[in-house]
Amino acid sequence: MVTRAREQAGELVRALEELGAEVVLAPTIRIEPLADLEPLRRALSRLADYRWTVFTSQNTVHVVLERVAGWGLAPHIFAQTRVAAIGPATADALGAAGVRVELVPAGYVAESLVEALATQDSLGGARILIPRAATARDALPAGLRALGAQVDVIPVYETVREAGDGRALAAELLAGRLDAVTFTSSSTVRHFVELVGREAAGCGRFGTVTIGPVTAATARELGLTVAVEANEYTVPGLVAALVRYYGETGKVKGER
Numbered sequence: 405m406v407t408r409a410r411e412q413a414g415e416l417v418r419a420l421e422e423l424g425a426e427v428v429l430a431p432t433i434r435i436e437p438l439a440d441l442e443p444l445r446r447a448l449s450r451l452a453d454y455r456w457t458v459f460t461s462q463n464t465v466h467v468v469l470e471r472v473a474g475w476g477l478a479p480h481i482f483a484q485t486r487v488a489a490i491g492p493a494t495a496d497a498l499g500a501a502g503v504r505v506e507l508v509p510a511g512y513v514a515e516s517l518v519e520a521l522a523t524q525d526s527l528g529g530a531r532i533l534i535p536r537a538a539t540a541r542d543a544l545p546a547g548l549r550a551l552g553a554q555v556d557v558i559p560v561y562e563t564v565r566e567a568g569d570g571r572a573l574a575a576e577l578l579a580g581r582l583d584a585v586t587f588t589s590s591s592t593v594r595h596f597v598e599l600v601g602r603e604a605a606g607c608g609r610f611g612t613v614t615i616g617p618v619t620a621a622t623a624r625e626l627g628l629t630v631a632v633e634a635n636e637y638t639v640p641g642l643v644a645a646l647v648r649y650y651g652e653t654g655k656v657k658g659e660r
Contacts, residue, residue, distance in 0.1 A: 405585040407432045407592040419643045431566045432595040437467045452484040455530040460490045465497040467560045512637040518547035528552035538562040563591040570599035580609040588615045590622035597626050615642045
């Protein structure tokens with residue numbers, strides 16, 4: 405089962421199907437740009453004031469670039485600032501639009517990004533712009549502020565639960581008809597639990613597969629037992645981890 409937002413699920417679905425998996429696409433979240441993006445417009449109008457602009461997800465890239473185009477601007481405005489991306493997928497989304505990404509950390513989490521920025525630059529007094537989700541971990545802005553940076557966090561979208569009734573899906577989980585459920589963010593975990601209910605989410609009749617330690621921690625906090633945690637926090641890394649797990653355990657339906 406793939407819980408990622410529908411518009412983002414294609415890469416993971418294709419990779420799993422190419423390896424012979426039967427994929428159930430059941431998005432638990434959808435991405436909604438905020439109605440009021442005037443703070444973003446103001447920040448972009450003074451982009452040269454920021455030493456760094458940091459993108460922490462593909463969602464942020466898509467929302468920001470869509471608004472840039474809607475305001476009659478072009479992606480080359482980001483040439484006024486240095487651009488960092490939290491991981492290769494986010495960097496690729498920026499690169500596809502012609503935005504030059506100067507920094508991608510070795511580890512694709514906020515803490516690694518703080519460390520990479522500190523290594524790259526002296527951050528005392530530096531102004532840093534972080535467009536991001538309305539609800540997100542504070543590790544990145546807090547870490548940068550601790551190093552003396554002046555950080556402007558601009559919410560640009562929210563992650564909401566996908567509409568629909570989760571009872572049929574809960575029944576499938578409780579009956580043990582799904583071998584694995586994949587999670588690519590903490591929000592997919594939280595909304596999965598809301599959608600199917602805690603009994604089905606914590607039934608232990610499927611393998612919980614997470615893209616990295618932050619997502620895994622959320623899953624455990626909500627009562628799921630994590631079977632697979634990717635070492636590389638990307639969709640290819642998640643697929644590779646899932647392949648290793650089934651290769652090592654030989655687990656198939658009915659053998660949990």
